[in-house]
Amino acid sequence: CHITNSFRRKDRHINIWCDSCHNFCPHSIVPHPEKDPVSLHRIYKTANMGADSSRLFDFAIMTICAREVLEGAIIVGQYRTVLHKSDNWEGDKLKEGLQCITRSALYATALAVVVILAVAIPLGVTTQNLDEKVADIIEGVSKVVAAICILQLSWKIPKWLGLYKSKKEITGDAVVGLTLRSIRFNVMWNIWREVAEVGVFLIPFFLGGKAIAVPLSALAGCVLSAVLGAGIYVANQRMTRKWILAFFMSALTGMLSVGLFVGGCHEFEEVWGETKKVWKIQNQFWAHKRLPMVILKPFGYSASRTQLQIACFWCWLTLLIVGHVWKWYSAKKITEAAELAKRELEEAKLNKDGDNQQLESSDEEEGNFKSEGQV
Known part of the structure; x- marks a missing residue:
């Protein structure tokens, strides 16, 4: 015991x-x-x-903040990269554009944080004494929401590493018509959306009385997103085989999503009645609440499994794999279509050059014929 x-x-x-x-x-x-x-x-x-330490930190909050902060940082990085690579942005104009991106991101973040605090503080104060079943349901919802966020992160990592191409990246639509006004609007809107999503996803935690865990968990999420962002940046700059890093990071975040989804569904199961246990390991070494196996718990490990847990595990894992396959297939089709259009354009250019040469040769022959006739 x-x-x-x-x-x-x-x-x-x-x-x-x-x-x-x-x-x-x-x-x-x-x-x-x-x-x-x-x-x-x-x-x-x-x-x-033990109670104080568990109240001050929540793994699901950390993953939500890490995902949204990483997406916001990558959006800012993409706009900065576009300006650096564009021929229309040079010298003082480039400097002004980069400053516009930074200021827009900071303003949008500050506004979103103020809105989140305005919503979170009343919710946290008015929902201190909740029924135990309601608290379990809210905790389950929060884990499922975190699982959805991490699932989307797993799908986006190969794209951020340049393995999955989009139509805008291939056709260059992101650069066309880029002005300071459009930069300001697009950066502020996207950063506002990402930071505001954090507040929306954290509503179950505010209702469940876990608001005290937000500061430390959010800080840990920012640190984690900084590590992931640095890894993506280094990979884009130096690595030649990016698929190795993409596979590792996608698999790691994917299994984390699976673990959160299974845990969230198990919270619902504890409220409305557990399904039949399929197995239970009695040896305390394999207990998912003790070291060393507690390290694997966020990735879906458990010393006992119910029928619902097994079904949720395989369904979510299947969704993860199908999503990656679909992303890869769609990117492959886009790349093939772009290469085909490029070849057709080159062939049309060659045919046009050939027609021009034929016209020039025919004009020369006609001129020679006229000169012979005059002689």
Whole structure:
């Protein structure tokens, strides 16, 4: 029996939550509050330390913030790259365009943060005392939302590394008609959208009383997005075989999405009744709440599996793989169509040059014929 951070007191008896029994276990050896108050105080102190640490950090919040911050950074980076590579933006004009991108991103971020705080503070204050079942449902919703965010991140990583091409990238539509006004609007709108999405996705956490975990989790998410962004930048600049990094990062974030989705559905299962357990590993070494296997828990590992968990695992994993295959197939078709159009354009240019040469040769022959006739 393993003591965690849940306690209840009935008269003079202390019941302690047991991870193995998933109940307030009568087998737990608990000191009597009057005979051994020192030991009881030690138990409460240890449990409260665990409770405080778990309240201050939430893995799902970190993943949501990491995904949105990374997308916003990549949007800013793409606009800066377009300006650097464009022949129309040079010297003072280039400097002004880069400053416009930076200022627009900062203004949009500040405005979105203010709106998020205006919504989050009232929600956090008015929903402090929620029913336990409602809290479990909200936690399940938050994990499912985080799973959707990370799933989209897994699909976008190959595109950011340049493996999946889009029509705008091939045709160069992103550069045509680019002005300071369009830069300001597009950057502010996209950054506002990304940061505001963080607030929308965090609403279940505010309702569930986990607002205290947002600052530290958001900071960890920003650090994680900085690491991922640095990896993408280095790969685009130096790596020749980007598919290795794309496969690793897509697989890692994909399995993280699978783990969050399974965990969220299991929260619903605990509220409305668990399905039949398919297996349960009794050896404590393989317990998903203890080291070393707790490291694999965010990626979908569990020492026990219910029928719903297994179904959710394979369905979400199938969706992940099908999405990657579809993205790859669509990018392949776009690339093939662009190459075909390029070949047709080159052939048309060659045919036009050939026709011009024939016209020139025919004109020369006609001129020679006229000169012979005059002679």
